[in-house]
Amino acid sequence: MGVLYNQIADRLQALIKDEVYRDGDRLPGVRVLSKQFGVSISTILQAHQTLEARGYLQPRERSGYFVRLPAVDAPEPVMQRHRNRPVPVTAREMALDLCADEQKRMVPLATAIPHADYLPLRQIQQSTLWAARRGLETLDYAFPGKESFRRQIAQRMASVGVPVTLDDVLATNGAQEAIILGLRAVTQPGDIVAVESPSFPGILQALEVVGLRALEIPTHPADGLSLEGLELALEQWPLKACVVVTNHSNPMGARMSDERKKQLVSMLAAAGVPLIEDDIYGDLYYAGERPRPAKAFDRTDNVIYCNSFSKTISPGLRLGWMLPGRYMSSARQQKYFSNLATASIPQLAVAHFLEQGGYDRYLRSARQHYRDATERMRAAVARSFPLGTAVSRPQGGFVLWVQLPEGCSGTRVYHRARAEHINVAPGLMFSISDKFESCLRLNGANPWSERIEQAIARLGALAHEEQAQSV
Numbered sequence: 001m002g003v004l005y006n007q008i009a010d011r012l013q014a015l016i017k018d019e020v021y022r023d024g025d026r027l028p029g030v031r032v033l034s035k036q037f038g039v040s041i042s043t044i045l046q047a048h049q050t051l052e053a054r055g056y057l058q059p060r061e062r063s064g065y066f067v068r069l070p071a072v073d074a075p076e077p078v079m080q081r082h083r084n085r086p087v088p089v090t091a092r093e094m095a096l097d098l099c100a101d102e103q104k105r106m107v108p109l110a111t112a113i114p115h116a117d118y119l120p121l122r123q124i125q126q127s128t129l130w131a132a133r134r135g136l137e138t139l140d141y142a143f144p145g146k147e148s149f150r151r152q153i154a155q156r157m158a159s160v161g162v163p164v165t166l167d168d169v170l171a172t173n174g175a176q177e178a179i180i181l182g183l184r185a186v187t188q189p190g191d192i193v194a195v196e197s198p199s200f201p202g203i204l205q206a207l208e209v210v211g212l213r214a215l216e217i218p219t220h221p222a223d224g225l226s227l228e229g230l231e232l233a234l235e236q237w238p239l240k241a242c243v244v245v246t247n248h249s250n251p252m253g254a255r256m257s258d259e260r261k262k263q264l265v266s267m268l269a270a271a272g273v274p275l276i277e278d279d280i281y282g283d284l285y286y287a288g289e290r291p292r293p294a295k296a297f298d299r300t301d302n303v304i305y306c307n308s309f310s311k312t313i314s315p316g317l318r319l320g321w322m323l324p325g326r327y328m329s330s331a332r333q334q335k336y337f338s339n340l341a342t343a344s345i346p347q348l349a350v351a352h353f354l355e356q357g358g359y360d361r362y363l364r365s366a367r368q369h370y371r372d373a374t375e376r377m378r379a380a381v382a383r384s385f386p387l388g389t390a391v392s393r394p395q396g397g398f399v400l401w402v403q404l405p406e407g408c409s410g411t412r413v414y415h416r417a418r419a420e421h422i423n424v425a426p427g428l429m430f431s432i433s434d435k436f437e438s439c440l441r442l443n444g445a446n447p448w449s450e451r452i453e454q455a456i457a458r459l460g461a462l463a464h465e466e467q468a469q470s471v
């Protein structure tokens, strides 16, 4: 059902884009549309609400629904091309401030964490209680991971084109640990690792803890890592690994096409450089089929695949997994040396939840929520921010990348907003240089409310003020 009303909303939106219905037109009544599309009236009403959330429709009392084109539709950011050199990573303490701030009940637009209302609380509570009653099974070191958990992972991986056995799966404390273990398995301190630019700060921090140098590769807001940029880097530097968030990346929301994933995998295989793939947002696609991971195109076992349930079930479970491929023995060793094993109860609970079969149903509604909330936020940014602001248009996940007009400081907007209890992530956090100083990342995974709407309007006003001061 959720999918159906979204499909109807997409079809109506396409009719609006093709100007079959123009700005100010009244849409046919719900009964007419219900006949036209062959769906129930309540599906049409839900589709209308979805389009209203996306900023395309306006209800008028007793008159029906009218087309209202978003007043301004912000363009998408452009890829920043720059020549980079490998540099040691030093953490930006801002990342810690952001997490601490969010716990102080600020408006939570900074961290990429889904609002608790969107998480499957009841199901995970029931499965955790079930798991806790398993007795002795919960008490041992679950190394390399509980069998039932690894079986569920193997089944899910097969469904995205990556057939593996239970022995190929290593349970981890989230995707963050998987990335660190992957890096430790294939590098030595001081080595150079290619990363996206902008990059998820956790990946930069992972490089820092392992003592690596980062080489930033320009990344396109829609297409992902620049393959031309990577090719140049491979010619110029002795890279030892490349870390990429292939589906709905953080912070840009980029998704590499299958073709580009294939090219990425084969380029790196030819150069003998392992790809560490982070697929944490892969299940959160807005439409169509689940995008495949690059691992599905890996013919030489050169891709170390990392994922977790932090963006889907809950970040607090601290439960992820990796498929280290031919680096398994080294990854296992690193895991064992750093914390022996991943806690048993979350693994048993998640395995139980997945076995019950409700997970895919839950994912369908979560994807819907994230899509609606993110599109609504995008429309609000386009309305409130200065002309010349660009906003990413993700096809999945829930973060928005906002590029302010030239001369407008995202860092200043961040500090001023923070003083007013609005928490956003400043662009500075996403690079080892200052090149994204004029950017902000917003978390769209919040139920829409007046508080969120006002916070976006206030951020827009602050950006206007900063822009005025910069000229």
Ligand SMILES: Cc1ncc(COP(=O)(O)O)c(C=O)c1O
Pocket: 112, 173, 174, 175, 176, 177, 200, 202, 245, 249, 250, 278, 280, 307, 308, 309, 310, 315, 319, 320
């Ligand atoms: C791209 C990406 N990778 C990894 C992580 C960390 O995931 P986990 O909580 O599973 O360690 C995040 C969390 O924000 C993320 O956005």
